[in-house]
């Protein structure tokens with residue numbers, strides 16, 4: 001697969017086959033993440049790899065569907081993935097370099113670049129994943145024994161899939177491109 005195909009083929013996948021994913025492939029995905037750009041090259045990400053079924057259960061229990069932490073039911077679909085990778089941000093690293101104000105945006109900007117590399121890398125390796133951020137941060141931090149200055153940013157369930165997933169509708173690109181200044185004119189006008 002070339003990059004064009006990888007970008008176009010990537011989907012958020014929510015059903016996985018019960019097939020083991022090798023350590024080698026997981027390591028490659030982590031390395032793709034670690035190759036991402038970051039402000040000042042501070043690389044504030046760290047990864048936790050989870051295969052243990054009991055631990056996966058506890059992680060899924062911290063998640064919720066939709067945007068209501070209280071009433072949203074756990075994202076049970078995740079459980080079918082044989083591996084979870086949790087991407088964490090080191091808030092202390094960002095704060096020391098860029099201060100408290102920048103921290104709140106940079107921690108997400110850096111780790112999201114890292115996550116996207118991992119999502120695309122998974123597709124390249126014949127695997128599937130999904131960016132999951134619907135979880136209770138404090139509960140997940142507790143399950144993972146995160147030190148207080150680390151923030152869980154994303155859970156990436158990783159696995160093989162048999163799902164045929166159509167491309168989800170995207171806004172017509174012509175409606176979101178502007179030249180020189182922001183205008184409502186479409187690319188073709």
Ligand SMILES: Cc1cc2nc3c(=O)[nH]c(=O)nc-3n(C[C@H](O)[C@H](O)[C@H](O)COP(=O)(O)O)c2cc1C
Pocket residue numbers: 010011012013014075130131132133134135168
């Ligand atoms: C920051 C972020 C958080 C997301 N959180 C979740 C989530 O908690 N659960 C989930 O099923 N999908 C989640 N998604 C996946 C989106 O629903 C998905 O990217 C979107 O519907 C577009 O589909 P596609 O990725 O197949 O193009 C998240 C995506 C992003 C970028």
